[in-house]
Amino acid sequence: MSNEINPHGQPEIVTRHDIHHDEHHVHHHKETFITKYIFSQDHKTIGKQFLITGIAWAIIGGLFSVLFRLQLGFPGQTFPILETFFGRYARGGQIQPEFYYALITMHGTVLVFFVLTAGLSGTFANLLIPLQCGARDMASPFLNMLSYWFFFLASVVMVSSLFVSTGPASGGWTMYPPLSALGAANDGSKLGTDLWLVAMALFVVSSLLGGLNYISTILNMRTKGMSMTRLPLTIWALFFTAILGVLSFPVLLSGFILLLFDRNLGTSFYLSDIFISQTGQALPNEGGSAILYQHLFWFLGHPEVYIIILPSMGMVSEVLAVNSRKPIFGYMAMVGSLFAITILAFLVWAHHMFVTGLNPFLGSIFVLLTLLIAVPSAIKVFNWLTTLWRGNIRFTPATLFSIGFVSLFISGGLTGVFLGNSTIDIHLHDTKFIVAHFHIVMGVASFFGMFAGVYHWFPKMFGRYLNNTLGFIHFWVTMIGAYMIFWPMHYEGLAGVPRRYLDLSGWHNFNKFVELNKMITVVSIIVFAVQLLFIFNFFYSIFKGRKVRHQNPWGANTLEWTTPIRPGHGNWTGEIPEVHRWAYDYGKDGREFIPQTEPIGKGEGHH
Amino acid sequence: MQTFFVILILAFGFLITFQIAKASEYVSVLRGEEKARKQTNRINAFLLLAFLIVGLIGVYYCNERLKGKILGEAASLQGEKIDTMLYITLAITGIVFFITQILLFWFSFKYQESDNRKAYYYPHNNKLEIIWTVIPAIALTALVGFGIYYWFKITGDAPKDAMEVEVTGSQFKWEFRYPGRDGVFGKKYYKNIKPENNNPLGQLWDDPYNHDDVITTELHLVVNKPVRLIIGSKDVVHDVGLTQFRMKMDAVPGTPTTMWFTPKFTTKQMAEKSGDPDFVYELSCDQMCGKGHFSMRGVVIVETQEEFDRWVISQKPQYAIAHQEQAPQKTTQPADTTNKATAVVAEIKK
Numbered sequence: 001m002s003n004e005i006n007p008h009g010q011p012e013i014v015t016r017h018d019i020h021h022d023e024h025h026v027h028h029h030k031e032t033f034i035t036k037y038i039f040s041q042d043h044k045t046i047g048k049q050f051l052i053t054g055i056a057w058a059i060i061g062g063l064f065s066v067l068f069r070l071q072l073g074f075p076g077q078t079f080p081i082l083e084t085f086f087g088r089y090a091r092g093g094q095i096q097p098e099f100y101y102a103l104i105t106m107h108g109t110v111l112v113f114f115v116l117t118a119g120l121s122g123t124f125a126n127l128l129i130p131l132q133c134g135a136r137d138m139a140s141p142f143l144n145m146l147s148y149w150f151f152f153l154a155s156v157v158m159v160s161s162l163f164v165s166t167g168p169a170s171g172g173w174t175m176y177p178p179l180s181a182l183g184a185a186n187d188g189s190k191l192g193t194d195l196w197l198v199a200m201a202l203f204v205v206s207s208l209l210g211g212l213n214y215i216s217t218i219l220n221m222r223t224k225g226m227s228m229t230r231l232p233l234t235i236w237a238l239f240f241t242a243i244l245g246v247l248s249f250p251v252l253l254s255g256f257i258l259l260l261f262d263r264n265l266g267t268s269f270y271l272s273d274i275f276i277s278q279t280g281q282a283l284p285n286e287g288g289s290a291i292l293y294q295h296l297f298w299f300l301g302h303p304e305v306y307i308i309i310l311p312s313m314g315m316v317s318e319v320l321a322v323n324s325r326k327p328i329f330g331y332m333a334m335v336g337s338l339f340a341i342t343i344l345a346f347l348v349w350a351h352h353m354f355v356t357g358l359n360p361f362l363g364s365i366f367v368l369l370t371l372l373i374a375v376p377s378a379i380k381v382f383n384w385l386t387t388l389w390r391g392n393i394r395f396t397p398a399t400l401f402s403i404g405f406v407s408l409f410i411s412g413g414l415t416g417v418f419l420g421n422s423t424i425d426i427h428l429h430d431t432k433f434i435v436a437h438f439h440i441v442m443g444v445a446s447f448f449g450m451f452a453g454v455y456h457w458f459p460k461m462f463g464r465y466l467n468n469t470l471g472f473i474h475f476w477v478t479m480i481g482a483y484m485i486f487w488p489m490h491y492e493g494l495a496g497v498p499r500r501y502l503d504l505s506g507w508h509n510f511n512k513f514v515e516l517n518k519m520i521t522v523v524s525i526i527v528f529a530v531q532l533l534f535i536f537n538f539f540y541s542i543f544k545g546r547k548v549r550h551q552n553p554w555g556a557n558t559l560e561w562t563t564p565i566r567p568g569h570g571n572w573t574g575e576i577p578e579v580h581r582w583a584y585d586y587g588k589d590g591r592e593f594i595p596q597t598e599p600i601g602k603g604e605g606h607h
Numbered sequence: 608m609q610t611f612f613v614i615l616i617l618a619f620g621f622l623i624t625f626q627i628a629k630a631s632e633y634v635s636v637l638r639g640e641e642k643a644r645k646q647t648n649r650i651n652a653f654l655l656l657a658f659l660i661v662g663l664i665g666v667y668y669c670n671e672r673l674k675g676k677i678l679g680e681a682a683s684l685q686g687e688k689i690d691t692m693l694y695i696t697l698a699i700t701g702i703v704f705f706i707t708q709i710l711l712f713w714f715s716f717k718y719q720e721s722d723n724r725k726a727y728y729y730p731h732n733n734k735l736e737i738i739w740t741v742i743p744a745i746a747l748t749a750l751v752g753f754g755i756y757y758w759f760k761i762t763g764d765a766p767k768d769a770m771e772v773e774v775t776g777s778q779f780k781w782e783f784r785y786p787g788r789d790g791v792f793g794k795k796y797y798k799n800i801k802p803e804n805n806n807p808l809g810q811l812w813d814d815p816y817n818h819d820d821v822i823t824t825e826l827h828l829v830v831n832k833p834v835r836l837i838i839g840s841k842d843v844v845h846d847v848g849l850t851q852f853r854m855k856m857d858a859v860p861g862t863p864t865t866m867w868f869t870p871k872f873t874t875k876q877m878a879e880k881s882g883d884p885d886f887v888y889e890l891s892c893d894q895m896c897g898k899g900h901f902s903m904r905g906v907v908i909v910e911t912q913e914e915f916d917r918w919v920i921s922q923k924p925q926y927a928i929a930h931q932e933q934a935p936q937k938t939t940q941p942a943d944t945t946n947k948a949t950a951v952v953a954e955i956k957k
Contacts, residue, residue: 277842367755451617467628
């Protein structure tokens with residue numbers, strides 16, 4: 001079963017793999033509830049586990065944002081119900097500052113890592129890589145199962161940190177020391193931060209186990225005829241995502257471990273010259289550098305935003321091609337731009353640190369490399385536009401979310417050109433402008449890609465459809481809401497309003513957006529409610545949705561639609577199909593679509 | 608009770624939406640799924656176009672409503688450069704924004720599914736792809752070029768005649784130290800910090816340069832005179848944010864940072880310009896620093912040289928304050944201490 005020791009070429013590996021699994025299929029061992037649904041090694045089930053855990057986290061993370069938006073939109077107003085639920089954290093029905101900072105910290109951590117990394121990559125890499133490459137399962141189903149359970153463990157630790165008496169971590173999702181290192185300076189930096197760091201360390205383990213599996217599956221377990229250049233763009237995107245994670249998460253882990261040492265073992269990696277006024281005490285630590293942590297953090301932190309957006313880009317490319325009934329325009333350019341983004345992702349981290357006292361010359365290098373990313377991003381946008389051009393577009397909810405993704409990616413990407421330029425960043429750094437920027441381009445856009453994926457592959461996951469009408473309501477409210485929330489927020493940032501301010505009433509120059517903040521809060525509550533509607537639709541449709549009766553409901557070319565409507569463990573009942581062409585022969589030679597499994601006809605044009 | 612009703616109404620709304628959605632599914636099955644699908648396809652295509660139009664109007668409306676509240680004229684020479692860069696970027700990205708968004712939604716509307724059209728098989732076109740690689744590359748080269756040019760102007764060395772002020776952040780306040788008449792800051796060491804002994808910055812009192820250093824809670828600057836801030840922090844990372852001057856720099860414990868700029872308008876002039884008689888320059892902490900982060904505010908006063916000189920003379924050196932408290936009988940006249948300190952400095956200089 002081990003592919004590494006096989007000295008022969010790739011097709012043979014696949015064949016041997018097939019035979020093994022076909023035997024396996026004949027003597028199908030009995031599956032209990034526990035092996036089928038809990039400690040499952042089936043990549044499809046693991047994908048669903050990631051998705052459902054991700055949804056649970058998204059509700060928590062989203063709810064936190066609603067809570068702190070209440071404070072931002074209605075500072076000074078009391079909400080007695082908050083005191084009922086949160087006690088002293090919302091004394092008198094008002095969100096206390098410590099609580100506010102805990103909320104934004106957990107909102108960021110949860111959505112960036114637990115939802116948009118694990119929930120997104122975890123779901124779709126697991127579901128799609130074997131199905132679209134033509135493999136029975138992952139390279140190592142056992143490690144894959146461990147990947148989920150480490151994630152689960154990380155989730156348990158993170159949730160438990162919400163209930164400690166000094167509160168959860170509250171130093172911002174970036175967890176910059178010394179604030180995060182000194183319990184005396186910040187309540188959240190007591191036990192809450194230790195739990196946060198342990199949870200994140202477990203999360204990194206999960207992410208590495210998953211990533212290594214994804215990479216080895218894509219490289220070694222493609223079916224016969226599935227050359228790398230015939231892979232759908234989803235797989236390319238997930239491949240680069242996994243590489244980014246595997247190369248950058250260990251650096252983050254090292255940063256966290258050093259922080260744990262500084263907190264608990266008295267080391268001075270990040271600490272120097274500190275006098276804490278609350279205790280009137282000067283710390284013995286000298287010679288550390290708080291900036292060192294920022295380098296270690298952003299060495300992952302920046303690739304992380306691509307870890308979040310690349311899977312969405314891949315799925316959007318696939319969904320747009322399928323539903324405009326046209327090949328994706330410029331397949332090789334799409335792969336090339338993904339590759340360029342992956343390389344550049346490692347070389348731009350210090351653009352988060354232009355105003356930390358970084359050497360200005362170094363800063364200028366990072367400006368150049370940062371703005372270079374706009375070129376592959378522009379190529380992708382133009383290629384998506386050309387894919388729509390002269391298509392015959394079917395607006396499924398997945399298509400709409402994909403179009404929404406492109407729109408948001410343009411809007412958020414362009415504001416990145418402001419922030420990547422160090423000169424402008426001096427003014428806009430750590431203001432509401434950056435909040436608006438990354439929420440649009442990384443937060444909402446990635447969510448749109450994820451929604452597109454869920455609507456598109458739900459029939460494959462559960463053999464049923466999601467309700468379309470609810471899907472359309474979900475899309476339109478979210479799309480309009482996302483722009484209403486984040487577009488005007490740029491103006492606050494241009495006016496210099498700093499991020500992470502829970503009350504602007506003490507400021508002469510910032511306290512002029514009262515109406516705007518109210519509006520944003522109301523819209524964000526509506527948008528959150530509509531997400532609940534989607535989640536309801538999701539769970540309802542798993543059990544009661546309209547049944548899928550056609551093996552290939554979208555008329556798509558890729559391999560997952562050649563499996564049975566409800567595939568078992570092993571995916572294909574017979575042999576794994578052989579692949580003869582790329583994934584994008586839509587509208588070719590007068591035929592609506594030609595599946596990858598169909599041999600090239602005589603005299604058929606070459607793409 | 609009110610909350611309860613809100614939740615009830617929400618739940619009711621959910622229920623109704625869900626029932627409608629389910630009904631519409633049944634109806635579409637009854638009417639023929641294909642027909643129903645085509646109809647929703649047309650509706651969504653129309654909505655996409657409507658979204659584009661309403662969205663563009665919204666962008667215009669939002670700008671009309673909010674443009675008066677942002678930026679204003681930059682109050683420093685460096686800020687002017689940053690604003691210029693901002694407008695150059697806004698122009699270029701603005702053009703791209705409108706073109707791409709309009710194409711996106713227009714294509715979506717125009718090429719909606721129709722029985723009369725077949726999708727056009729168009730997998731790639733190298734010439735087109737080269738064009739839209741090269742054009743962004745050129746535009747970005749221009750932006751990088753301008754950006755780095757201004758960046759080096761702003762972050763380069765401060766002029767020799769710049770005044771120097773030391774800024775120290777701590778949870779959750781700002782302290783400013785002026786070097787006094789000798790123009791030199793005395794040494795300090797964080798383990799000497801003793802706010803209860805009037806030594807909030809840990810100055811070494813046996814360093815004579817310290818004897819005339821003044822510590823204040825307001826930052827006073829001289830109009831049209833470059834100022835170099837030496838920035839530090841006592842506890843966690845803070846950030847000196849000066850929105851009107853468009854300047855920003857982190858305050859990192861253990862690693863001093865600097866930034867310099869030239870204020871263009873006094874506070875009074877700025878109040879006249881902005882038509883806001885209460886106008887005040889504010890210093891905001893822009894780096895998350897704990898539960899009081901949002902209230903870590905400092906006031907900056909820009910004034911003429913004469914006003915500044917008058918103000919600085921009226922300030923008592925910290926050395927005097929500290930020693931007056933400890934041994935009030937010795938230093939009844941703080942001015943004396945200053946003179947003594949200056950004398951010591953003069954001796955050392957000889």
